[in-house]
Amino acid sequence: MKPRAETSEGFKRSPCPIANTLDLVGDKWSLLIIRDMLHGKRTYGELLDSPERIPTNILADRLKRLEQAGIISRTAYQAHPVRYAYALSDKGRDLGDVLLALVGWGKRHIPHTRTLTEAASDPERRAPARRSARKRE
Amino acid sequence: MKPRAETSEGFKRSPCPIANTLDLVGDKWSLLIIRDMLHGKRTYGELLDSPERIPTNILADRLKRLEQAGIISRTAYQAHPVRYAYALSDKGRDLGDVLLALVGWGKRHIPHTRTLTEAASDPERRAPARRSARKRE
DNA sequence: GTAGTAACTTGCATTTTGCAAGTTACTACC
DNA sequence: GGTAGTAACTTGCAAAATGCAAGTTACTAC
Numbered sequence: 001m002k003p004r005a006e007t008s009e010g011f012k013r014s015p016c017p018i019a020n021t022l023d024l025v026g027d028k029w030s031l032l033i034i035r036d037m038l039h040g041k042r043t044y045g046e047l048l049d050s051p052e053r054i055p056t057n058i059l060a061d062r063l064k065r066l067e068q069a070g071i072i073s074r075t076a077y078q079a080h081p082v083r084y085a086y087a088l089s090d091k092g093r094d095l096g097d098v099l100l101a102l103v104g105w106g107k108r109h110i111p112h113t114r115t116l117t118e119a120a121s122d123p124e125r126r127a128p129a130r131r132s133a134r135k136r137e
Numbered sequence: 138m139k140p141r142a143e144t145s146e147g148f149k150r151s152p153c154p155i156a157n158t159l160d161l162v163g164d165k166w167s168l169l170i171i172r173d174m175l176h177g178k179r180t181y182g183e184l185l186d187s188p189e190r191i192p193t194n195i196l197a198d199r200l201k202r203l204e205q206a207g208i209i210s211r212t213a214y215q216a217h218p219v220r221y222a223y224a225l226s227d228k229g230r231d232l233g234d235v236l237l238a239l240v241g242w243g244k245r246h247i248p249h250t251r252t253l254t255e256a257a258s259d260p261e262r263r264a265p266a267r268r269s270a271r272k273r274e
Numbered sequence: 275g276t277a278g279t280a281a282c283t284t285g286c287a288t289t290t291t292g293c294a295a296g297t298t299a300c301t302a303c304c
Numbered sequence: 305g306g307t308a309g310t311a312a313c314t315t316g317c318a319a320a321a322t323g324c325a326a327g328t329t330a331c332t333a334c
Binding site for chain 3: 305306307308309310311312313314315316317318319320321322323324325326327328329330331332333334
Protein backbone atom coordinates (compact mmCIF):
# COMPACT_ATOMS: atom_id res chain seq x y z
CA MET A 1 0.00 0.00 0.00
CA LYS A 2 1.22 3.31 -0.97
CA PRO A 3 -0.74 6.43 -0.07
CA ARG A 4 0.95 8.04 -3.00
CA ALA A 5 2.78 11.27 -2.54
CA GLU A 6 0.14 13.92 -2.65
CA THR A 7 0.11 17.63 -3.00
CA SER A 8 0.50 19.70 0.13
CA GLU A 9 -3.24 20.06 0.48
CA GLY A 10 -4.11 16.44 -0.02
CA PHE A 11 -4.77 16.54 -3.74
CA LYS A 12 -3.12 14.23 -6.18
CA ARG A 13 -2.15 16.90 -8.65
CA SER A 14 -3.61 20.25 -7.68
CA PRO A 15 -6.72 21.72 -6.06
CA CYS A 16 -8.21 22.42 -9.49
CA PRO A 17 -11.70 20.94 -9.85
CA ILE A 18 -11.01 20.04 -13.47
CA ALA A 19 -7.82 18.15 -12.63
CA ASN A 20 -9.54 16.31 -9.80
CA THR A 21 -12.57 15.40 -11.86
CA LEU A 22 -10.27 14.08 -14.57
CA ASP A 23 -8.46 11.98 -11.99
CA LEU A 24 -11.79 10.23 -11.34
CA VAL A 25 -13.35 9.96 -14.78
CA GLY A 26 -10.71 11.28 -17.15
CA ASP A 27 -10.01 8.14 -19.12
CA LYS A 28 -11.45 6.67 -22.28
CA TRP A 29 -14.01 4.38 -20.65
CA SER A 30 -15.48 5.72 -17.42
CA LEU A 31 -17.76 8.29 -18.99
CA LEU A 32 -19.01 5.76 -21.54
CA ILE A 33 -20.07 3.52 -18.66
CA ILE A 34 -21.87 6.48 -17.06
CA ARG A 35 -23.50 7.22 -20.42
CA ASP A 36 -24.83 3.68 -20.65
CA MET A 37 -26.06 3.75 -17.08
CA LEU A 38 -27.90 7.00 -17.74
CA HIS A 39 -29.52 5.10 -20.59
CA GLY A 40 -30.74 2.49 -18.14
CA LYS A 41 -28.14 -0.25 -18.23
CA ARG A 42 -27.59 -1.85 -14.84
CA THR A 43 -25.69 -5.12 -15.03
CA TYR A 44 -22.15 -6.09 -15.91
CA GLY A 45 -23.45 -8.00 -18.88
CA GLU A 46 -25.53 -5.12 -20.21
CA LEU A 47 -22.60 -2.75 -19.82
CA LEU A 48 -20.31 -5.17 -21.61
CA ASP A 49 -22.16 -5.03 -24.84
CA SER A 50 -21.82 -1.40 -25.76
CA PRO A 51 -20.91 -0.46 -29.33
CA GLU A 52 -17.39 0.35 -28.13
CA ARG A 53 -16.70 -3.17 -26.85
CA ILE A 54 -15.03 -2.45 -23.55
CA PRO A 55 -12.64 -5.22 -22.43
CA THR A 56 -13.97 -7.27 -19.51
CA ASN A 57 -11.11 -6.56 -17.14
CA ILE A 58 -11.32 -2.83 -17.79
CA LEU A 59 -15.04 -2.81 -17.13
CA ALA A 60 -14.54 -4.66 -13.85
CA ASP A 61 -11.78 -2.26 -12.84
CA ARG A 62 -13.77 0.86 -13.72
CA LEU A 63 -16.84 -0.34 -11.88
CA LYS A 64 -14.68 -0.79 -8.78
CA ARG A 65 -13.14 2.65 -9.10
CA LEU A 66 -16.43 4.37 -9.77
CA GLU A 67 -17.93 2.65 -6.77
CA GLN A 68 -15.03 3.74 -4.56
CA ALA A 69 -15.52 7.27 -5.83
CA GLY A 70 -19.17 7.16 -4.81
CA ILE A 71 -20.35 7.63 -8.37
CA ILE A 72 -22.13 4.28 -8.60
CA SER A 73 -23.21 1.60 -6.14
CA ARG A 74 -23.34 -2.16 -6.42
CA THR A 75 -26.03 -4.36 -4.92
CA ALA A 76 -27.10 -7.93 -5.44
CA TYR A 77 -30.40 -8.09 -7.24
CA GLN A 78 -30.71 -11.81 -6.62
CA ALA A 79 -29.08 -14.52 -4.55
CA HIS A 80 -28.77 -18.15 -5.75
CA PRO A 81 -26.75 -17.48 -7.83
CA VAL A 82 -25.81 -14.01 -6.66
CA ARG A 83 -26.03 -11.41 -9.38
CA TYR A 84 -25.22 -7.75 -9.09
CA ALA A 85 -26.75 -4.58 -10.43
CA TYR A 86 -25.07 -1.20 -10.55
CA ALA A 87 -26.84 2.08 -9.97
CA LEU A 88 -25.81 5.68 -10.38
CA SER A 89 -25.70 7.81 -7.23
CA ASP A 90 -26.79 11.46 -7.34
CA LYS A 91 -23.14 12.27 -7.74
CA GLY A 92 -22.96 10.00 -10.75
CA ARG A 93 -26.18 11.18 -12.29
CA ASP A 94 -24.89 14.71 -11.99
CA LEU A 95 -22.20 13.87 -14.53
CA GLY A 96 -24.98 14.14 -17.07
CA ASP A 97 -24.02 17.78 -17.60
CA VAL A 98 -20.50 16.78 -18.55
CA LEU A 99 -21.84 14.15 -20.95
CA LEU A 100 -24.14 16.69 -22.55
CA ALA A 101 -21.27 19.08 -23.07
CA LEU A 102 -19.27 16.30 -24.68
CA VAL A 103 -22.16 15.29 -26.94
CA GLY A 104 -22.62 18.88 -27.97
CA TRP A 105 -18.99 19.41 -28.83
CA GLY A 106 -18.71 16.09 -30.60
CA LYS A 107 -21.74 16.72 -32.76
CA ARG A 108 -20.61 20.22 -33.61
CA HIS A 109 -17.03 19.33 -34.48
CA ILE A 110 -16.72 15.67 -35.45
CA PRO A 111 -18.59 14.94 -38.69
CA HIS A 112 -21.03 12.06 -38.87
CA THR A 113 -21.11 11.29 -35.17
CA ARG A 114 -24.50 10.21 -33.90
CA THR A 115 -25.75 9.48 -30.42
CA LEU A 116 -26.85 5.95 -29.69
CA THR A 117 -30.44 7.11 -29.73
CA GLU A 118 -30.05 8.70 -33.14
CA ALA A 119 -28.25 5.67 -34.48
CA ALA A 120 -31.10 3.49 -33.28
CA SER A 121 -33.80 5.45 -35.06
CA ASP A 122 -31.67 6.01 -38.14
CA PRO A 123 -30.33 2.51 -38.86
CA GLU A 124 -27.73 2.96 -41.55
CA ARG A 125 -26.99 6.26 -43.10
CA ARG A 126 -23.64 7.87 -43.36
CA ALA A 127 -20.76 9.40 -45.29
CA PRO A 128 -21.23 9.90 -49.03
CA ALA A 129 -19.60 7.91 -51.82
CA ARG A 130 -19.16 4.61 -50.19
CA ARG A 131 -21.40 1.79 -51.15
CA SER A 132 -21.16 -1.30 -49.07
CA ALA A 133 -23.72 -3.52 -47.57
CA ARG A 134 -21.50 -5.35 -45.20
CA LYS A 135 -23.30 -6.86 -42.33
CA ARG A 136 -20.70 -7.59 -39.74
CA GLU A 137 -20.82 -4.94 -37.06
CA MET B 138 2.73 1.74 -40.19
CA LYS B 139 -0.65 0.56 -39.23
CA PRO B 140 -3.71 2.67 -40.08
CA ARG B 141 -5.37 0.88 -37.20
CA ALA B 142 -8.41 -1.21 -37.84
CA GLU B 143 -11.38 1.05 -37.62
CA THR B 144 -15.07 0.51 -37.29
CA SER B 145 -17.02 -0.08 -40.47
CA GLU B 146 -18.07 3.54 -40.65
CA GLY B 147 -14.61 4.98 -40.17
CA PHE B 148 -14.79 5.59 -36.46
CA LYS B 149 -12.25 4.24 -34.05
CA ARG B 150 -14.74 2.86 -31.59
CA SER B 151 -18.27 3.88 -32.52
CA PRO B 152 -20.17 6.79 -34.07
CA CYS B 153 -21.02 8.12 -30.59
CA PRO B 154 -20.01 11.77 -30.20
CA ILE B 155 -18.97 11.14 -26.60
CA ALA B 156 -16.69 8.25 -27.52
CA ASN B 157 -15.14 10.24 -30.34
CA THR B 158 -14.61 13.33 -28.25
CA LEU B 159 -12.96 11.19 -25.59
CA ASP B 160 -10.67 9.72 -28.23
CA LEU B 161 -9.39 13.25 -28.85
CA VAL B 162 -9.27 14.79 -25.40
CA GLY B 163 -10.19 11.99 -23.02
CA ASP B 164 -6.97 11.66 -21.11
CA LYS B 165 -5.63 13.22 -17.98
CA TRP B 166 -3.74 16.09 -19.59
CA SER B 167 -5.31 17.42 -22.79
CA LEU B 168 -8.12 19.33 -21.14
CA LEU B 169 -5.74 20.86 -18.62
CA ILE B 170 -3.73 22.23 -21.51
CA ILE B 171 -6.90 23.65 -23.03
CA ARG B 172 -7.80 25.12 -19.65
CA ASP B 173 -4.46 26.91 -19.45
CA MET B 174 -4.75 28.17 -23.00
CA LEU B 175 -8.20 29.56 -22.27
CA HIS B 176 -6.48 31.38 -19.43
CA GLY B 177 -4.09 32.95 -21.88
CA LYS B 178 -1.03 30.73 -21.89
CA ARG B 179 0.56 30.42 -25.31
CA THR B 180 4.06 28.98 -25.20
CA TYR B 181 5.48 25.59 -24.39
CA GLY B 182 7.27 27.09 -21.43
CA GLU B 183 4.16 28.75 -20.03
CA LEU B 184 2.18 25.55 -20.41
CA LEU B 185 4.91 23.58 -18.69
CA ASP B 186 4.60 25.35 -15.44
CA SER B 187 1.06 24.52 -14.46
CA PRO B 188 0.32 23.46 -10.89
CA GLU B 189 -0.05 19.87 -12.12
CA ARG B 190 3.48 19.67 -13.49
CA ILE B 191 2.94 17.96 -16.79
CA PRO B 192 5.97 15.97 -18.00
CA THR B 193 7.81 17.59 -20.91
CA ASN B 194 7.42 14.69 -23.32
CA ILE B 195 3.70 14.40 -22.61
CA LEU B 196 3.19 18.10 -23.23
CA ALA B 197 5.05 17.88 -26.55
CA ASP B 198 3.01 14.84 -27.54
CA ARG B 199 -0.34 16.39 -26.60
CA LEU B 200 0.42 19.62 -28.41
CA LYS B 201 1.11 17.57 -31.51
CA ARG B 202 -2.09 15.60 -31.20
CA LEU B 203 -4.23 18.63 -30.44
CA GLU B 204 -2.77 20.37 -33.45
CA GLN B 205 -3.51 17.39 -35.68
CA ALA B 206 -7.04 17.39 -34.36
CA GLY B 207 -7.42 21.05 -35.32
CA ILE B 208 -7.98 22.12 -31.72
CA ILE B 209 -4.89 24.30 -31.55
CA SER B 210 -2.42 25.74 -34.02
CA ARG B 211 1.29 26.37 -33.79
CA THR B 212 3.09 29.36 -35.27
CA ALA B 213 6.51 30.86 -34.81
CA TYR B 214 6.27 34.14 -32.96
CA GLN B 215 9.90 34.95 -33.64
CA ALA B 216 12.79 33.71 -35.74
CA HIS B 217 16.45 33.86 -34.61
CA PRO B 218 16.04 31.76 -32.53
CA VAL B 219 12.74 30.37 -33.68
CA ARG B 220 10.16 30.21 -30.93
CA TYR B 221 6.64 28.93 -31.18
CA ALA B 222 3.31 30.01 -29.76
CA TYR B 223 0.18 27.90 -29.64
CA ALA B 224 -3.31 29.24 -30.13
CA LEU B 225 -6.75 27.75 -29.68
CA SER B 226 -8.89 27.42 -32.77
CA ASP B 227 -12.63 28.01 -32.60
CA LYS B 228 -12.97 24.28 -32.24
CA GLY B 229 -10.63 24.35 -29.27
CA ARG B 230 -12.20 27.37 -27.67
CA ASP B 231 -15.54 25.64 -27.93
CA LEU B 232 -14.30 23.06 -25.45
CA GLY B 233 -14.91 25.74 -22.86
CA ASP B 234 -18.37 24.29 -22.30
CA VAL B 235 -16.91 20.93 -21.41
CA LEU B 236 -14.45 22.58 -19.04
CA LEU B 237 -17.24 24.51 -17.36
CA ALA B 238 -19.23 21.32 -16.84
CA LEU B 239 -16.16 19.69 -15.31
CA VAL B 240 -15.51 22.66 -13.04
CA GLY B 241 -19.12 22.62 -11.93
CA TRP B 242 -19.16 18.94 -11.12
CA GLY B 243 -15.80 19.09 -9.38
CA LYS B 244 -16.79 21.98 -7.19
CA ARG B 245 -20.09 20.37 -6.29
CA HIS B 246 -18.72 16.93 -5.51
CA ILE B 247 -15.04 17.10 -4.59
CA PRO B 248 -14.52 19.02 -1.35
CA HIS B 249 -11.99 21.83 -1.18
CA THR B 250 -11.30 22.04 -4.88
CA ARG B 251 -10.68 25.56 -6.13
CA THR B 252 -10.17 26.96 -9.59
CA LEU B 253 -6.81 28.50 -10.35
CA THR B 254 -8.42 31.90 -10.21
CA GLU B 255 -9.84 31.26 -6.77
CA ALA B 256 -6.60 29.80 -5.53
CA ALA B 257 -4.78 32.89 -6.73
CA SER B 258 -7.00 35.31 -4.85
CA ASP B 259 -7.14 33.10 -1.78
CA PRO B 260 -3.63 31.81 -1.18
CA GLU B 261 -4.84 30.46 2.17
CA ARG B 262 -4.93 26.90 3.36
CA ARG B 263 -8.23 25.22 2.73
CA ALA B 264 -10.79 25.99 5.39
CA PRO B 265 -14.54 25.29 5.42
CA ALA B 266 -15.50 28.60 6.97
CA ARG B 267 -13.75 30.98 4.74
CA ARG B 268 -15.54 33.98 3.39
CA SER B 269 -14.12 36.22 0.76
CA ALA B 270 -15.31 38.31 -2.12
CA ARG B 271 -16.00 35.78 -4.84
CA LYS B 272 -14.89 36.53 -8.31
CA ARG B 273 -16.06 35.09 -11.56
CA GLU B 274 -15.97 31.49 -12.74
C1' DG C 275 -23.80 -35.55 -16.73
C1' DT C 276 -23.82 -31.87 -20.21
C1' DA C 277 -24.85 -27.23 -21.44
C1' DG C 278 -25.72 -22.54 -20.52
C1' DT C 279 -25.32 -18.01 -18.20
C1' DA C 280 -23.72 -14.02 -15.36
C1' DA C 281 -20.03 -11.90 -13.42
C1' DC C 282 -15.74 -11.75 -12.99
C1' DT C 283 -10.38 -13.03 -12.71
C1' DT C 284 -5.87 -14.19 -14.61
C1' DG C 285 -1.95 -14.23 -17.72
C1' DC C 286 0.53 -12.01 -20.76
C1' DA C 287 1.90 -8.79 -24.71
C1' DT C 288 1.54 -4.18 -26.16
C1' DT C 289 1.02 0.85 -25.26
C1' DT C 290 1.14 4.78 -22.73
C1' DT C 291 3.14 7.34 -18.79
C1' DG C 292 6.44 9.59 -16.20
C1' DC C 293 11.07 10.99 -14.79
C1' DA C 294 15.55 12.62 -15.82
C1' DA C 295 18.92 13.97 -18.76
C1' DG C 296 20.38 15.47 -23.27
C1' DT C 297 20.01 18.44 -27.62
C1' DT C 298 19.59 22.54 -30.67
C1' DA C 299 19.88 27.18 -31.66
C1' DC C 300 20.51 31.30 -30.37
C1' DT C 301 21.67 35.81 -27.17
C1' DA C 302 24.31 38.03 -23.42
C1' DC C 303 28.07 38.72 -20.65
C1' DC C 304 33.08 38.59 -19.24
C1' DG D 305 36.73 33.27 -27.48
C1' DG D 306 34.50 30.94 -23.64
C1' DT D 307 30.88 30.37 -20.21
C1' DA D 308 26.07 30.91 -18.99
C1' DG D 309 21.31 31.19 -19.88
C1' DT D 310 16.85 30.30 -22.19
C1' DA D 311 13.11 28.17 -25.05
C1' DA D 312 11.46 24.26 -26.99
C1' DC D 313 11.88 20.02 -27.49
C1' DT D 314 13.86 14.83 -27.82
C1' DT D 315 15.60 10.51 -26.02
C1' DG D 316 16.12 6.54 -22.97
C1' DC D 317 14.16 3.67 -20.03
C1' DA D 318 11.31 1.89 -16.04
C1' DA D 319 6.75 1.54 -14.47
C1' DA D 320 1.86 1.56 -15.00
C1' DA D 321 -2.28 1.06 -17.79
C1' DT D 322 -4.60 -1.24 -21.59
C1' DG D 323 -6.36 -4.94 -24.41
C1' DC D 324 -7.14 -9.75 -25.76
C1' DA D 325 -8.16 -14.42 -24.78
C1' DA D 326 -9.01 -17.91 -21.83
C1' DG D 327 -10.20 -19.56 -17.31
C1' DT D 328 -13.15 -19.60 -12.95
C1' DT D 329 -17.23 -19.75 -9.85
C1' DA D 330 -21.80 -20.69 -8.76
C1' DC D 331 -25.73 -21.77 -10.02
C1' DT D 332 -30.17 -23.44 -13.16
C1' DA D 333 -32.10 -26.35 -16.83
C1' DC D 334 -32.38 -30.34 -19.45
